[in-house]
Amino acid sequence: MLRVAIAISAAGGAFWSSHDAAGKPQGVAVDLARAFADELGETLQLVEYPNSDTITNEAAAGTWDVTFIPMDAARAQKLDFGPVYNLSESTWLVRGGLTLATQADVDDPSVRPVAVANTTTMRAAVAALKRVSVTGYATMPEVMEALRSGAGDAFAMSRDGLERLSKDLPGSYVLPGKFFEAKTAAAVPKGHAEMLAKVSAFLMRAAKDGTLRKALDENDMKEAAVPEIG
Numbered sequence: 139m140l141r142v143a144i145a146i147s148a149a150g151g152a153f154w155s156s157h158d159a160a161g162k163p164q165g166v167a168v169d170l171a172r173a174f175a176d177e178l179g180e181t182l183q184l185v186e187y188p189n190s191d192t193i194t195n196e197a198a199a200g201t202w203d204v205t206f207i208p209m210d211a212a213r214a215q216k217l218d219f220g221p222v223y224n225l226s227e228s229t230w231l232v233r234g235g236l237t238l239a240t241q242a243d244v245d246d247p248s249v250r251p252v253a254v255a256n257t258t259t260m261r262a263a264v265a266a267l268k269r270v271s272v273t274g275y276a277t278m279p280e281v282m283e284a285l286r287s288g289a290g291d292a293f294a295m296s297r298d299g300l301e302r303l304s305k306d307l308p309g310s311y312v313l314p315g316k317f318f319e320a321k322t323a324a325a326v327p328k329g330h331a332e333m334l335a336k337v338s339a340f341l342m343r344a345a346k347d348g349t350l351r352k353a354l355d356e357n358d359m360k361e362a363a364v365p366e367i368g
Contacts, residue, residue, distance in 0.1 A: 141277055142204050147189075170269070185201060226319070228320050233291055250270075
């Protein structure tokens with residue numbers, strides 16, 4: 139049995155997974171997990187979580203074997219990372235009714251920035267903003283409700299996910315530019331060297347044989363480049 143941790147939301151992108159009309163998980167991470175399980179000849183169990191912070195904190199509990207997740211120094215204290223399979227810009231989704239035009243406009247005391255709590259993106263947003271604090275919410279639905287209600291003004295996340303979420307938030311728009319470049323990679327709980335070697339070798343092959351390209355294309359990420367791995 140191969141247990142792969144995934145996080146569920148409507149954002150999509152290289153990290154987030156979602157449920158299809160039949161309630162089955164779908165997404166780039168799901169496709170990679172299936173291909174990896176097939177390569178190992180193992181049955182796949184997808185272990186669902188509400189966000190990347192929960193996945194990270196569950197690493198030591200032994201509830202999952204592999205994940206595909208944004209990496210940073212704080213997370214590396216609990217996870218060992220393999221190859222990066224996606225690079226993406228982190229920027230802001232601004233709710234309708236506001237007239238922010240640049241990254242610098244978010245760093246204003248009149249703006250209330252929000253993020254999914256304790257994530258790589260939130261840590262990067264906190265570092266980028268000097269004049270305002272970022273409010274963290276545990277789940278994506280809570281973030282979206284904050285934007286709809288006006289409790290939050292600008293949401294920090296990767297551009298590809300924000301473009302999708304903007305369609306469900308009338309009047310909202312995604313700011314140009316970036317405050318961070320997110321790196322999404324394979325990861326295992328700290329100290330699991332054998333599994334790290336296996337998933338790293340898998341991703342190297344997936345980047346070369348078209349498996350990764352197919353996973354990106356079939357999940358609305360045709361414009362995402364496949365990085366050179368290995």
